[in-house]
Amino acid sequence: MGQYILGRLYQTVLVLFGVSAVVFLLLHISGDPAVLLLPQDATKEAIEQFRHAHGFDQPLYVQFYRFLSGAVRGDLGNSLKFNQPALALVLDRFPATLELALAALVISIVTGIPLGIISAMKRNSPVDTSAMVLSMLGQSVPAFWLGIMMILLLSVKWQIFPPFGRGGISHLILPAISLSTWSAARVARLTRSGMIDVLGQEYIRTARAKGLANLVVVQRHALKNAILPIITVLGLDLGGFLGGAVITETIFAWPGVGQLAMQSIYSRDYPVVQATVLLVATGYVLINLLVDVAYAYLNPRIRFG
Amino acid sequence: MTMATSPTVSARPSLDLRDASRERIRHRSARMRRFVRTGGAPVGLVVLVLVVLSAVTAPLIAPQDPGAQDILNRLVPPLNDGSGHVLGSDHLGRDMLSRLIYGSRVSLIVGATSVLIAGVVGVLLGLLSGYYGGRVDSVISWLANVQLSFPFILLVIALVAVVGAGLMNVIIVLGFASWVIYQRVVRGEVLAIREREYIEAARVSGARDGRILVRHILPNLLTPLIVIATLQVAQMIIAESALSFLGLGVQPGIPSWGSMLADGRNYLTVAWWVATLPGLAIVMTVLAINVLGDWLRDELDPRLRT
Secondary structure, three states: HHHHHHHHHHHHHHHHHHHHHHHHHOOOOOOHHHHHHHOOOHHHHHHHHHHHHOOOOOHHHHHHHHHHHHHHHHOOOOOOOOOEEHHHHHHHHHHHHHHHHHHHHHHHHHHHHHHHHHHHHHOHHHHHHHHHHHHHHHHOOOOHHHHHHHHHHHHHHHOOOOOOOOOOHHHHHHHHHHHHHHHHHHHHHHHHHHHHHHHHOOHHHHHOOOOOOOHHHHHHHHHHHHHHHHHHHHHHHHHHHHHHHHHHHHHHHOOHHHHHHHHHOOOOOOOHHHHHHHHHHHHHHHHHHHHHHHHHHHHHHHHHO | HHHHHOHHHHOHOOOHHHHHHHHHHHHHHHHHHHHOOOHHHHHHHHHHHHHHHHHHHHHHHHOOOOOOHHHHHOOOOOOOOOOOOOOOOOOOOOOOHHHHHHHHHHHHHHHHHHHHHHHHHHHHHHHHHHHHHHHHHHHHHHHHHHOOOOHHHHHHHHHHHHHHHOHHHHHHHHOOOOOHHHHHHHHHHHHHOOOOHHHHHHHHHOOOHHHHHHHHHHHHHHHHHHHHHHHHHHHHHHHHHHHOOOOOOOOOOOOOOOHHHHHHHHOOOOHHHHHHHHHHHHHHHHHHHHHHHHHHHHOOOOOHOO
């Protein structure tokens, strides 16, 4: 187990190194970062001066070394628009995004898993069919359109929920639903197929033959094994929510990291874009690490393997 | 070799052939029955064919020029009489139906070509990492892990923001941001196939690595690849519409479902159809592809079932 965790840690460090390289190169893909960062009507002299002042005239590896040593110390440059440390701006917005992502995760779990279980237990019944049609639909609806439609019906027309902004629970519901739909649908499908797999196995038949009630068999024996792989998926989805919130936050004017990212893209404030991408990706990597370790702990085949 | 001496085979070759073809027909009609029984798959196929047809024949079937502005008939609701806009018009008086028809082009082109790029890159890297293993595999798998550390949509948005919007850029970014899924599948399959006897036989008989990869290994991978590619087309269509919605998609002049949706968002309270109809077009197309992809997977490669 310790060996496994050490291995995963080593891997994580390597991946984070690659992630920072990608984020660093983001500014260099289009050629000259100075041109990208300055206003479009900047003079040649201004560009040259900026290039020199920010070290963009140095060799790429020197720049990367600087970027990396800055990143390790939490210095990702200053926002061009607000003239504040980019990282601080992003961290400021992080709680809002985390709140939204966690709400979406809860919705995924409490809708997807029961739907999948019921579908598996009532296989090929009308309940199963409608649940699967619903989840197929859920995986085909773009989150941003669903968000807009919910605003149109539930906020504008029937005025049940506020259309945008952050506040109490009522503000949270629409964006969280819009963010979680795709994941909830996938969780439902995965739970169903996992349960069907497990329910067909010998030990379940044995449990049934012992005379255990159906519910006990499902709860105590089947669910535990079917749910394990879904934990991994949910971990990936939580990370995905952090990034996917870009669109949802834009639609619902949710003051999180995603909205900041879009605003920074529109105002060409690339240090903030870099900080956002780096922070979200790092969060994603760390969540995956935690999930893998938890998975290994819960799964005896890895724990003792 | 025992087959050749078997009297039944040598005595009635023609009958056997007929049996085989009958067997094949029975097999095919069973598949046909399963196809129809899924309910969704035939409907999905019809919808997809219609979308493809409308994309191909857009100039012929669109009632109006998708860019033509009819200032006197702005924000006309659908199914009204007299204005000549069957599905209504947008804030510039442009015909919704014509724009929806033309919009299918962007979705399908981006969906198909970005999947092609991702597929080629992913398959190539997957073949390399699976076949050669060792350091090649370590580097490619590291790249894949790095790629997977970025939530897809965030990475795509950031990349397009830097390289600039436009059809070509969107296709390239989507293609290069989604190769990992193919690499993973191909790598796994190659690892399993690599040690089989017929590969060993090909190697012993002097076949070069390239030939073994292309002639002996790749054909075995086609089934899972077709299934994944189909489902990925749906994902790419959604991603493109998201980019266009955010103003990071195709050029403003070209009608795309995502940018139509973005236009409609500003008129949500007065003209519901401008945002609703392109969204429905996306959902229908993506749903059709997803249903077909699911059917393909169940039919061709049940192992991939999720």
